[in-house]
Structure formats: structure tokens, C-alpha cells
Amino acid sequence: MGDEGLAQERGPDGVDARLAARLAARLAELRVERGWSLEELARRTGVSRSTLSRLERGEISPTAALLGRLCAAYERTMSRLLAEVETDPPHVVRAGEQAVWRDEASGFVRRSVSPPHPGLRGEVIEGLLTPGADISYDGPPVPGLEQHIWVLEGALEVGANGHTYRLGEGDCLRFRLWGRSRFRCTGAEPVRYAVMVVLP
Known part of the structure; x- marks a missing residue:
């Protein structure tokens, strides 16, 4: 392996x-x-x-x-x-306290925008990819996961369920994910986007 x-x-x-x-x-x-x-x-x-x-x-x-x-x-x-892994999930999480994940090797930054709560079904995530960054996932954590991807700045290519979508600033893509997915920054500047996730 x-x-x-x-x-x-x-x-x-x-x-x-x-x-x-x-x-x-x-x-x-x-x-x-x-x-x-x-x-x-x-x-x-x-x-x-x-x-x-x-x-x-x-x-x-x-x-x-x-x-x-x-x-x-x-x-x-x-x-x-x-x-x-958080204790006592809050109702409000301030910008400076939101959990940020950085994967320097791939040029991906992920911010958990929604206040953390393990029992709720929806959440908002902010993603940032540097130019040329390309991330693939073998499959969703939960089959049939609903995602809304809203591009805030830049250009993003999304692959999901065998289809490829090219999104620009302001564009929003919605799908339920059953298979592999891929996110790629296609512009000369970083792409920043929001992902709204809803568990089935």
C-alpha cells in the first residue's frame, strides 16, 4: 500500500x-x-x-x-x-475560532464555517485551492451526500459522479455524490468556494 x-x-x-x-x-x-x-x-x-x-x-x-x-x-x-473532538459545541463560532485545515502538499485550505455539532445534518465549509491545486476523493464519507458548491472567487472545476463541471465566480453546482469526486483550481488566481453539505 x-x-x-x-x-x-x-x-x-x-x-x-x-x-x-x-x-x-x-x-x-x-x-x-x-x-x-x-x-x-x-x-x-x-x-x-x-x-x-x-x-x-x-x-x-x-x-x-x-x-x-x-x-x-x-x-x-x-x-x-x-x-x-470539540467539547460542548457552541451555537456561534467566530471567524477567528473556526477550525482550519491546511494541506500544504496539495495547496488546499478547508475552513469549517458552521458551528460544530455532531448531531445535525447540514454544514457549511469554505474551501480554498491555490492555482493548479488538484484534489481527488475516492468516494463520499456517506453515500448520497448532498452538496451545493458556490464559487465565491476564481475558477473551479468539479468532477462528480462521472461528470465534469466548470464553474466561475457566482456559479453554484448542486448534486448528490455516490462515487469519486475531484476539485481543481483552473485559474491563475486561487479559487475560494463554499460547500453546503447535507447528510441524506
């Missing part, structure tokens, strides 16, 4: 330092709750046992691609997983 680009040594970037240890612990809990060994989780995600072990011990920070694979295995959106 090749893990190139799937994990990064713990550093100043990646998951906010306040969440990193709790995220590692929660990932370990989810595996144990299901009665899965590291070998079983490796089989389900295509990620090596050694990488998963280091991740659960907090020695490395997962990239967006790796976290996407784990969320799919545990049937959770990324925001729900991050909400589960």
Missing part, C-alpha cells in the same frame, strides 16, 4: 494544534468501537498499518486525502469528525 502524499510529519501546519491530539485519540476510538484491528482498517482504507499506527499515536498529521479515506471508512463527514 503506497502512502506517498497521504500523511505529513507533525509540524506547524495541518490540523490546528489544539485539535491534533484529540483527533488522533478519536480516530483510535472509532477503530476500537468497531472492533477493527489496524490490519482491518488498512484493508478498508488502502493505507498502510504503520501509517495508521503513527496517526493514532499523534506522530503524523493526516492530509486531506488520508482523512477523507478514514471518514469514508467511519461513515462521517470531515466536519462531523472534527466536531466530535
Whole structure:
């Protein structure tokens, strides 16, 4: 199993330092709750046992691609997983307190805009891709996940369910995701977009 680009040594970037240890612990809990060994989780995600072990011990920070694979295995959106490592979800989350995920290797920044709450079905996420950034996901964390993608600045190409959509500033795409997806910045400037996600 090749893990190139799937994990990064713990550093100043990646998951906010306040969440990193709790995220590692929660990932370990989810595996144990299901009665899965590291070998079983490796089989389900295509990620090596050694990488998963280091991740659960907090020695490395997962990239967006790796976290996407784990969320799919545990049937959770990324925001729900991050909400589960917060305590007492607030009704309002100020801009400076919103959880920000940076995957420097791929040029992707993800901001959880909605106040975190593991029990609610909808959420708003802000994505930012640098020019040339290209991110693919093997599948949705939950089959049939509804997404609305609204481009705020720049140009974005979205692949979903075998179709490709080219979006400009102000354009909005809506679909339910059953298979692979891909997000690519096609302009000379970064693209910033909002994703509204609704669990089926």
C-alpha cells in the first residue's frame, strides 16, 4: 500500500494544534468501537498499518486525502469528525475560532464555517485551492451526500459522479455524490468556494 502524499510529519501546519491530539485519540476510538484491528482498517482504507499506527499515536498529521479515506471508512463527514473532538459545541463560532485545515502538499485550505455539532445534518465549509491545486476523493464519507458548491472567487472545476463541471465566480453546482469526486483550481488566481453539505 503506497502512502506517498497521504500523511505529513507533525509540524506547524495541518490540523490546528489544539485539535491534533484529540483527533488522533478519536480516530483510535472509532477503530476500537468497531472492533477493527489496524490490519482491518488498512484493508478498508488502502493505507498502510504503520501509517495508521503513527496517526493514532499523534506522530503524523493526516492530509486531506488520508482523512477523507478514514471518514469514508467511519461513515462521517470531515466536519462531523472534527466536531466530535470539540467539547460542548457552541451555537456561534467566530471567524477567528473556526477550525482550519491546511494541506500544504496539495495547496488546499478547508475552513469549517458552521458551528460544530455532531448531531445535525447540514454544514457549511469554505474551501480554498491555490492555482493548479488538484484534489481527488475516492468516494463520499456517506453515500448520497448532498452538496451545493458556490464559487465565491476564481475558477473551479468539479468532477462528480462521472461528470465534469466548470464553474466561475457566482456559479453554484448542486448534486448528490455516490462515487469519486475531484476539485481543481483552473485559474491563475486561487479559487475560494463554499460547500453546503447535507447528510441524506
